[in-house]
Amino acid sequence: xxxxxxxxxxxxxxxxxxxxxxxxxxxxxxxxxxxxxxxxxxxxxxxxxxxxxxxxxxxxxxxxxxxxxxxxxxxxxxxxxxxxxxxxxxxxxxxxxxxxxxxxxxx
Amino acid sequence: xxxxxxxxxxxxxxxxxxxxxxxxxxxxxxxxxxxxxxxxxxxxxxxxxxxxxxxxxxxxxxxxxxxxxxxxxxxxxxxxxxxxxxxxxxxxxxxxxxxxxxxxxxxxxxxxxxxxxxxx
Numbered sequence: 001x002x003x004x005x006x007x008x009x010x011x012x013x014x015x016x017x018x019x020x021x022x023x024x025x026x027x028x029x030x031x032x033x034x035x036x037x038x039x040x041x042x043x044x045x046x047x048x049x050x051x052x053x054x055x056x057x058x059x060x061x062x063x064x065x066x067x068x069x070x071x072x073x074x075x076x077x078x079x080x081x082x083x084x085x086x087x088x089x090x091x092x093x094x095x096x097x098x099x100x101x102x103x104x105x106x107x
Numbered sequence: 108x109x110x111x112x113x114x115x116x117x118x119x120x121x122x123x124x125x126x127x128x129x130x131x132x133x134x135x136x137x138x139x140x141x142x143x144x145x146x147x148x149x150x151x152x153x154x155x156x157x158x159x160x161x162x163x164x165x166x167x168x169x170x171x172x173x174x175x176x177x178x179x180x181x182x183x184x185x186x187x188x189x190x191x192x193x194x195x196x197x198x199x200x201x202x203x204x205x206x207x208x209x210x211x212x213x214x215x216x217x218x219x220x221x222x223x224x225x226x227x
Binding site for chain 1: 144146153154155156159167168169170203210211212213214215217218219220
């Protein structure tokens with residue numbers, strides 16, 4: 001089955017740029033979606049199909065996908081960006097696959 | 108405005124069958140491409156996708172849980188039902204249902220989730 005690998009944690013200084021990676025075999029050939037989840041809340045879609053921001057998501061959130069790695073980039077990180085972030089793809093064999101999640105800490 | 112809400116028991120005993128209902132509004136499961144999925148999250152752990160049903164009754168299941176899961180829809184009632192057999196304490200989790208606008212698209216709207224505890 002298809003697997004997605006994320007770092008357990010990423011730290012970023014306030015106002016700086018955070019990058020969260022999602023690794024998978026030839027993931028660049030798939031559409032990658034990213035979710036943000038704050039404690040006690042349901043996940044929120046922040047990036048759709050590699051790099052598209054849903055309505056209401058700040059421009060500070062962007063995404064890219066190539067080769068074996070997809071990346072969520074959060075520019076000018078704010079305290080309110082502290083959350084768990086999950087990548088997700090659609091696989092023909094497994095259907096929906098989530099990464100293990102990354103905890104973002106804003107210092 | 109799309110909304111989804113999960114309902115079902117908060118406590119089930121080991122070996123019992125769990126039945127969860129997702130009641131939604133703002134879209135129809137008879138619309139081409141639309142799907143509703145179930146995702147769970149054990150306390151302090153990662154999201155785990157469970158199952159998804161589409162407008163045309165196409166059903167997909169997590170390979171690791173396929174033998175225990177059944178997903179059905181009632182289009183007239185705007186509901187999707189998930190059953191999971193042979194519940195175990197490791198199945199303790201918050202269970203979410205979520206909308207998908209088509210194959211391969213993300214879950215763009217989520218319910219608030221319902222916590223199910225498995226304990227004797």
